[in-house]
Amino acid sequence: MTILDQILEKKKEEVQTLKQIGLDYSLNVNQSSASLYDHFMNNKQLSVIAEIKRASPSKGDINVGMEPSEQAKLYELGGASAISVLTDTPFFKGTMNDLASVRQAVDLPVLNKDFVIDEIQIDRARQAGTNVVLLIAAAMDVTRLNELYQYAVSQGIEVLLEVHNESELEAAFEVGAQIIGINNRDLKTFNVDLGVTERLAERITDPTTVVVSESGIKSREDAERVTQAGVHGILVGESLMMSGTVVESLQELQVERPSFTRQ
């Protein structure tokens, strides 16, 4: 069993429990109305989604004790365009409370980073103040992907649709994803290769699609490399969580984009 399979197995149990508990997630919350899509499309610089990531299955503990609201304020100060919060507990040591406290601390769009396989997770995320959810093409077939995508949009939530290879990218096209994340990390092997962004970004020719390069970006050189591939933004976790100078590290990543729109 790959690590992704193990995570998804656990996620099914979590969803069962959520349904059994039967909380009402229909209440409206104070959400930021900022659109990630609009901001990324119009930003002259590379947009950075800075991630709150306490631990991961590939790295173990990264920064378990940090205070998410404090980290989020540093991210905002450093010019982050959005904040991603990992809320999976068994494998990443995050919680939905982490997301709620980030929501309270900053005005930026908040992305819920989790393994979404059911509508109830979108309802719960929305109530905690999420603006954007992650949907992972590798986690389900295209029919289910489309259902969850449409459901999120119907709830006023934007979707970052994550792909790692050509067939997953085809699925993203089929769904009509407006924001595509190219994960440089293979969730089955943990292998990281920025070449994945170069290979797949080339195939995204629609100038109205926002493209984000995810994982393994640690330096200004890395940011420049994926910017050359034509992406609008990057998603960075580990290197910011481990940095002693978060604001400066974040500023370094915001390189100029070669042209304002993707060619």
Ligand SMILES: O=P(O)(O)OC[C@@H](O)[C@@H](O)c1c[nH]c2ccccc12
């Ligand atoms: O810590 P990194 O290498 O900067 O990566 C951040 C982010 O891309 C990564 O956490 C991630 C990308 N896709 C995911 C899916 C699930 C969990 C985590 C992820």
